Amino acid sequence: MELQKLLYELKKREEFDIKVNAKPAIKLPAGLNKKLVYEISKAKGEPDWMTQHRLRSFEIFEKWHDPTWGVDRSELELSKIVPYIKPDAKKTNTWDEVPEEIKQAFEKLGIPEAERKYLAGVGAQFDSEMVYKNIKEELKKLGVIFTDIETAVREYPDLLREYFMKLVPPTDNRYAALHGALWSGGTFLYVPKGVKVPLPLQSYFLFGNPGGGQFEHTVIIADEGSEVTYIEGCTAPKYDIVNLHIGTVEVYVKRGARLKYLTMQNWSKNMFNLEIKRAIAEEDAVMTWVSGSFGSYKTMVYPATILKGDNSVSENVSISFAGPGQHIDTGSKVIHIGRNTRSTVDARSISIGGGWSFYRGLLKITESAKGSKATVSCTGLMIDNKSKSDTVPIIEVHNSDSDVGHEAKIGRIKDEQIFYLMSRGLSELEAKSLIVKGFIQPVVQELPFEYAIELNRLVEMEVESSIG
């Protein structure tokens, strides 16, 4: 690489490499044991039911075996992860009250500016807890609740208890159990009946400590006939030891409601990112997952929708980007239960510079889901010969009255395509970058304009640093 280009590259990297020197208020020691779980609960001043929930989850965790599939987790030593780091900041709804170092980091990420320009509300989590949460006054008046789980435990205990870890119970899998024991921070969003939130709400997760773990929990309830778009963004500076993120998301889309959940995951390349995302859609509801997985060392995430109600719809659009050293194991899960339910999956992955993308999907149409319609399309694009791409789509159909379409394709950028674009004056790098941008266009078009620009920039950066 030429020196000038290298410097340019470093400069751009810097913008994303945000290190924060903020001293935490509480930092519990590494190591996993019951006492530690209890201390987290105590530090948060939780009611007994939540303390019991944590302890029970921990017991389940201890009994569960590790899944035998997915990414290689041998480098992940759970006993070395620092599970709870409380920032020295109280949760506030004005940026001025956020400690300077933390505020600056979020400013670098453009969060306060985005809030002013095109968001209906913003949450910002640093390490284990939310430091900022704000929603437009009009929406508050309409009864929209947008807060963190800790606040929901205190202020909306009945509502929260009805939904918290009901869709993803601690018994679901080993990491769900661990999450149930260690969860901290995250989002609680409730949109009342018939309320249509005109602009997206966003939560941003920033990680500031080497060796730490982030276990935020998200519960979203879109009540009957409501509409909302929620954006989840995450990033962290790179450290030379492993960090762990086990976020869990539970989404309840009630009758006739529409919910769109956007994720822009850009964790640093030392992060084990093991997420659980699940939605349940009732009659006539529409659930849309839009996911971009760019960062992390190893990722496992398979956003799932259960189409419980008749005529409910699930859309799942995703793009995974596996660069040098990364193993991005992503996918989707759709379970049709109601009649005339519809689902589409458009999963795309890019492998570059030796990266490995793995698509894993389940589409299940149960006996009761008569007249259902589903299509699954997964496409892998490999930019060079060093990279890997796999797809394992599983389709189960248990009735004879449904219509299922499936397409899987793994390809490379063709030399002829590059020659064609170069004959129009583009350099090889620009040609490849344009082809990649075209490939992820279905995801980009789902994003708000500003995020689309950001995503394109991210792709340019990734392609450049991997090929250039």
Next chain:
Amino acid sequence: MILKVENLKAKIVGEEKLILKGVELEIAEGEAHVIMGPNGSGKSTLANVIMGNPKYEVVDGDIRFLGESILNLRTDERAQRGIMLTFQNPYEIEGVKFDQLLLTAYRKLHGEDKTFFQLHSELKSIVSEIGLPVEFLERFVNLGFSGGERKKGEIVQARFLKPKLLILDEIDSGLDVDALRLVANQINEIKRAGTSLLVITHYSRILNFLDVDRVHVYIDGRIALSGDKNLAYKVEADGYSIAR
């Protein structure tokens, strides 16, 4: 002289057999030359080698563009000097809109000399002139285009990007007579605007509509005969055997 090809010999990288076996060709600025030849004679290879397709390797001879050898230039550098090739089968670029590609390419070739708005309205008028709907600009490059749309799309690109030398590789194949006339008129328009042309074809059909300065008959890796438009009609009447 805009293009001077001297004793050009070339082959596919990794193979032994020569495809171009000593091509000689001179095109003066503003002229339109036609190369005719039977299928499989290596006409498209000549176009690709002039554009610098890395699939081919030049083993002897030279290509001079405006007096300078371009053999060591990459394809994009040749494009930036002012050479453009329209493809016989242009490639699909999924997710990239036609106008997005063209505006990106224009900036690369001509810099910031016009505003986005000027460029876009220019594009719209070119597209309408060739009989395509304006929505054509919003479609993904060549994806789901009919044969005729692909060829017209290539012509739209050529008109918009304004190369100094335009090489048209079988732009006429697969076009019906009305489309052919339309495309030929556009090519004449491009010539009038000052672009030199190298038209590669194996039918003389398009010559009925084209303003042509010179015709070359190309057989087995060489130019075998050169003349005016009448040569093309002679080939049509008597076959390529007249040149053998």
